[in-house]
Amino acid sequence: METVLLEHFAGGLDSFSSPPYFEEEDFFPEQPSRDSLTTDGLLEPDVDFLSRQLQEYYRDGGDLEGGYRCPPPAAAFPPSPASPGFAYECCGAAGAALLSPGGRLQALGSAKRRRRVRSEAELQQLRQAANVRERRRMQSINDAFEGLRSHIPTLPYEKRLSKVDTLRLAIGYINFLSELVQSDLPLRTASSESPSQPKKIIICHRGTRSPSPSDPDYGLPPLAGHSLSWTDEKQLKEQNIIRTAKVWTPEDPRKVNSKPSLNDIENEPPFDFVA
Amino acid sequence: SNPYQTNLLRDGVRRYLQLPADQTVLILHAKVAQKSYGNEKRFFCPPPCVYLSGPGWKLKQEQMKARDQGDAGFRVCGYMGLDSMGSSLMETQKLSFEEQPDAKGFGCAKALYISDTDKRKHFRLVLKLFFSNGQEIGTFHSKLIKVISKPSQKKQSLKNTDLCISSGSKVSLFNRLRSQTVSTRYLSVEGGAFIASARQWAAFTLHLANEHCTRSEFPLREGYIRYGSVVQLVCTATGIALPPLIIRKVMKQFAMLDVDEPISQLHKCAFQFQGSDRMYLCLSTEKVIQFQASPCPKEANRELLNDGSCWTIIGTETVEYTFSESLASIREPVSPVPLITALQLTGGGDVAMLEVQGEYFHAHLKVWFGDVEAETMYRSPKSLMCVVPDVSAFSSDWRWLRYPITVPLLLIRDDGLIYSSSFTFTYTPEQSFIPGQQVLSDVPQDSDKLLDSIHQEFTRTNFHLFMQS
Numbered sequence: 001m002e003t004v005l006l007e008h009f010a011g012g013l014d015s016f017s018s019p020p021y022f023e024e025e026d027f028f029p030e031q032p033s034r035d036s037l038t039t040d041g042l043l044e045p046d047v048d049f050l051s052r053q054l055q056e057y058y059r060d061g062g063d064l065e066g067g068y069r070c071p072p073p074a075a076a077f078p079p080s081p082a083s084p085g086f087a088y089e090c091c092g093a094a095g096a097a098l099l100s101p102g103g104r105l106q107a108l109g110s111a112k113r114r115r116r117v118r119s120e121a122e123l124q125q126l127r128q129a130a131n132v133r134e135r136r137r138m139q140s141i142n143d144a145f146e147g148l149r150s151h152i153p154t155l156p157y158e159k160r161l162s163k164v165d166t167l168r169l170a171i172g173y174i175n176f177l178s179e180l181v182q183s184d185l186p187l188r189t190a191s192s193e194s195p196s197q198p199k200k201i202i203i204c205h206r207g208t209r210s211p212s213p214s215d216p217d218y219g220l221p222p223l224a225g226h227s228l229s230w231t232d233e234k235q236l237k238e239q240n241i242i243r244t245a246k247v248w249t250p251e252d253p254r255k256v257n258s259k260p261s262l263n264d265i266e267n268e269p270p271f272d273f274v275a
Numbered sequence: 276s277n278p279y280q281t282n283l284l285r286d287g288v289r290r291y292l293q294l295p296a297d298q299t300v301l302i303l304h305a306k307v308a309q310k311s312y313g314n315e316k317r318f319f320c321p322p323p324c325v326y327l328s329g330p331g332w333k334l335k336q337e338q339m340k341a342r343d344q345g346d347a348g349f350r351v352c353g354y355m356g357l358d359s360m361g362s363s364l365m366e367t368q369k370l371s372f373e374e375q376p377d378a379k380g381f382g383c384a385k386a387l388y389i390s391d392t393d394k395r396k397h398f399r400l401v402l403k404l405f406f407s408n409g410q411e412i413g414t415f416h417s418k419l420i421k422v423i424s425k426p427s428q429k430k431q432s433l434k435n436t437d438l439c440i441s442s443g444s445k446v447s448l449f450n451r452l453r454s455q456t457v458s459t460r461y462l463s464v465e466g467g468a469f470i471a472s473a474r475q476w477a478a479f480t481l482h483l484a485n486e487h488c489t490r491s492e493f494p495l496r497e498g499y500i501r502y503g504s505v506v507q508l509v510c511t512a513t514g515i516a517l518p519p520l521i522i523r524k525v526m527k528q529f530a531m532l533d534v535d536e537p538i539s540q541l542h543k544c545a546f547q548f549q550g551s552d553r554m555y556l557c558l559s560t561e562k563v564i565q566f567q568a569s570p571c572p573k574e575a576n577r578e579l580l581n582d583g584s585c586w587t588i589i590g591t592e593t594v595e596y597t598f599s600e601s602l603a604s605i606r607e608p609v610s611p612v613p614l615i616t617a618l619q620l621t622g623g624g625d626v627a628m629l630e631v632q633g634e635y636f637h638a639h640l641k642v643w644f645g646d647v648e649a650e651t652m653y654r655s656p657k658s659l660m661c662v663v664p665d666v667s668a669f670s671s672d673w674r675w676l677r678y679p680i681t682v683p684l685l686l687i688r689d690d691g692l693i694y695s696s697s698f699t700f701t702y703t704p705e706q707s708f709i710p711g712q713q714v715l716s717d718v719p720q721d722s723d724k725l726l727d728s729i730h731q732e733f734t735r736t737n738f739h740l741f742m743q744s
Contacts, residue, residue: 201623202705203665223677226666226702228627230618230684234697238511242480245509245516248469252554252565 202227281648284691287602288646291693292683296601298331300415300612303478304400305447306590307421307438307540311388319387321447321461321476321589323400323417327351327372327380331599339406350407355384358399358416370402381475389422397421413610418592426541438539439499440590442483445511447476448586450558460558462586464510469517471558478591482507484519503535505549511593520546520556525585529577530555530568543585557584603691611635613686615696620663627663629700631684639689644700645669645682659686666702679703 118126145163152166152173161169204225304323311317336349356367368387372380389398400417421437431439440446450471452458461476462469483498484507500506502524509516523530525543538544546556548565557566568578596612612635619630629649631642638653642661647668649661666680681701686694 200705201620201627203627203663203702204624224705226680227705228620228623228663229701229703230620230629231681231699231701232697233699238480241511241514242482242507242509245507245514247516247518248464248467249518250469250556250563250565252567253559254567 200227201229284602284687285646285648287691288643288685288687288693291599291601292646294330295599295695296331296334297329297597297599297695298335298609299327299329300402300404300596301326301328302400302402302415302417302594302596303476304417304420304592306418306592307423308389308398309426309541310391310422310424312391316386316388318385318456319389320451320456320459320587321449321591322383322385323355323387324381324383324475325353325355325370325372325402327382328378329597331601332380333378335600339408351380351404351412352407353382353402353404355387355400355402357387357389357393358401359393367403383475393422395422410606411608413596413598413608413612415596415610415612416594418594420592423540427539431537431539436499436537439537440481440540440588441499442481442506444481445478445591445593446481446508447478447589447591448508449476449589450583450586452582460561462558462563464513464515467513467515469515469563470561471563472561477513478511478593479508480511482509499537501535501537502531502544503533506546508546517546517556519549521549523547525580526577528580528582528585529571530580531577533576538588541587541589544588545580545584545586553578555580555584556586557581559583597695599693599695602693607690609692611637613637613640613694615684615686615698618684618698622663629661629663631659631661631686632657640686640694643685643687645685647682648687663700677704 145166148170149161149166152170202225302323302325303321305319305321308319309317332351339349351372353370353372354367355370366387368384370382370384372382375381384400387400397419399419402415402417404412404415406412423438427438448462450460450462460471460473462479463472463475463477464470465472481500483500484505500522502522504522505519506522507516507519522538523532523545524534524536524538525531525545530545530547545568547568548554548556551565553568553570554565555568557564566581566584568580568584571577571579594614596610596614598609598612600609613633614635615631615633617632619632620627621630622628629642634657636653636656636659640653640659641651642649642659644664647664649664651659651661654660669680669682679701681699684696684698684700686696688694
């Protein structure tokens with residue numbers, strides 16, 4: 001149980017780490033596999049995005065010498081996880097972006113060449129830009145994993161499969177499929193489940209133990225698990241009562257006998273319920 | 276609790292499951308109640324009634340007898356009233372239970388009413404049950420009852436379906452002369468025949484019938500019932516039905532043949548036998564018979580009825596509380612008795628969770644799957660969450676069995692009081708990991724074997740892939 005919770009939480013962190021502005025989808029055209037760290041420059045949308053960020057920063061009243069509106073760089077972005085080239089790339093990227101807001105930032109353009117003269121605020125900007133790019137990179141990787149997950153036959157886990165498990169399972173599944181193809185079996189069963197049926201909930205039987213001859217089902221294909229379902233017996237019974245109802249037909253007094261048992265009430269005046 | 280106690284409880288639950296000594300309290304009542312203005316007392320009609328059933332009542336009485344409580348000590352008596360909010364002037368009515376041939380106790384509250392000083396739009400009935408020695412059994416609530424001032428005269432709109440009657444819901448039918456309570460007779464079933472009882476009423480499932488289907492085979496149709504529809508009335512207790520009937524609006528003792536608006540609570544209606552020559556469902560004192568209406572020469576759209584063929588229709592509700600004291604000698608009241616209304620499964624893989632939805636839940640309840648206690652978390656009075664036990668928890672053999680296993684769902688209170696439910700839970704063996712690839716019989720044996728062997732190989736060699744790291 002505990003591991004379940006932990007895993008779940010870890011998965012949740014991914015989503016928490018995305019700041020709100022990441023929800024503005026239009027900044028990120030659908031290019032999930034793009035990895036900007038390995039390319040030699042920023043793509044157009046990145047520049048636009050960063051310059052927009054900067055413009056907002058200035059408009060909000062922060063200036064280059066101003067207080068620490070952002071957290072200190074070290075906290076905002078932990079010690080660079082990438083190669084030394086990473087830092088360089090970041091600076092270059094941010095530098096390019098800094099050009100856009102206007103001539104006011106013109107001088108910063110040369111920062112690429114004379115790195116030592118960068119002000120603290122400027123470094124902060126660069127750091128922020130790098131953070132944005134890193135988040136975006138993670139997002140694209142996560143998206144790609146999501147795509148992969150949707151293509152492999154995972155069990156109906158409540159929690160999301162971790163990345164490494166997704167890869168392992170994908171490899172296993174590809175192997176499995178190639179086996180299927182090689183054995184030339186008709187692929188008859190893949191879509192036998194109708195979409196209207198509720199998703200089957202299965203508890204798997206885990207155990208690394210191999211079948212032993214003392215097992216009652218030795219030699220049979222192993223059970224993967226048990227699917228779960230429930231029934232309201234009362235509802236079932238009520239439906240059965242309706243389906244199997246016996247029909248009772250009241251007698252027609254005119255036909256059975258002539259005794260006018262209706263007379264008692266036939267001559268009563270009409271009654272009114274809401275009188 | 277220690278393992279010894281746990282095993283003791285489990286053994287007790289096993290014994291219970293072999294011979295459930297349940298005590299059941301069934302409350303039947305109408306869905307709406309007409310308000311009484313000023314000094315008038317418009318008694319609820321049909322009168323709310325209570326059935327006590329199940330072998331547990333007798334067992335409990337024997338236990339009390341054995342404890343030297345005297346013969347009179349074990350009689351059950353009850354009080355029924357309204358759940359007036361904090362009002363101590365609440366008028367309750369004593370119920371005495373008469374034993375019926377089927378060993379059920381039956382009581383009904385004939386003189387309950389709601390005054391116009393009570394401004395609520397909905398209320399519940401409250402039933403308190405005691406043994407005649409004063410020991411409290413518990414408090415039981417009805418479902419919500421809607422307060423109306425009088426039957427709606429307006430054409431019912433399907434936009435406001437509050438008062439409409441839907442196909443498949445339960446109704447009561449009664450007939451009353453000149454609004455006299457004493458003359459009221461209820462459609463009921465006794466000894467395999469429909470009767471018009473002055474004493475007891477039955478709830479009937481009212482269905483839209485499919486006009487083209489054969490008798491005693493009713494495909495269920497949904498929707499609100501309208502005048503002019505062909506309907507089927509099936510007794511909920513006995514399963515006896517009347518032939519297909521066309522429900523007609525009644526106006527001033529005429530059956531209106533051309534009205535097709537939705538029927539509404541407390542409307543007066545008539546039931547014409549489908550395909551008959553103006554024959555209607557009618558009562559003649561206690562008997563239920565057919566009555567031929569007279570045609571109206573001037574107006575082809577109406578037929579003249581008699582008093583006995585005009586029925587008042589009203590929706591009804593039932594609520595059933597079940598408990599068993601067999602595991603504990605309980606001094607505390609059994610209420611609140613939890614009611615399960617629905618279940619919701621989530622998860623799968625390692626762990627599946629079951630949400631139990633209903634009413635009157637509290638933190639002292641545990642969900643049991645047969646004789647296996649599930650880890651249970653209380654979320655709210657309407658929701659409990661539990662972990663579905665692995666099938667091997669029932670018996671280590673069950674993991675190997677190749678047929679489905681069904682266990683009843685129970686709720687058990689801290690002190691051993693068992694609340695059974697109408698729900699069962701089923702474990703069905705699955706052979707394949709990939710949904711949709713399991714057990715297909717229409718495929719030649721050979722290829723099945725081959726596929727199975729591949730699956731077997733795949734799962735055996737790749738089992739670790741399905742274990743999350």
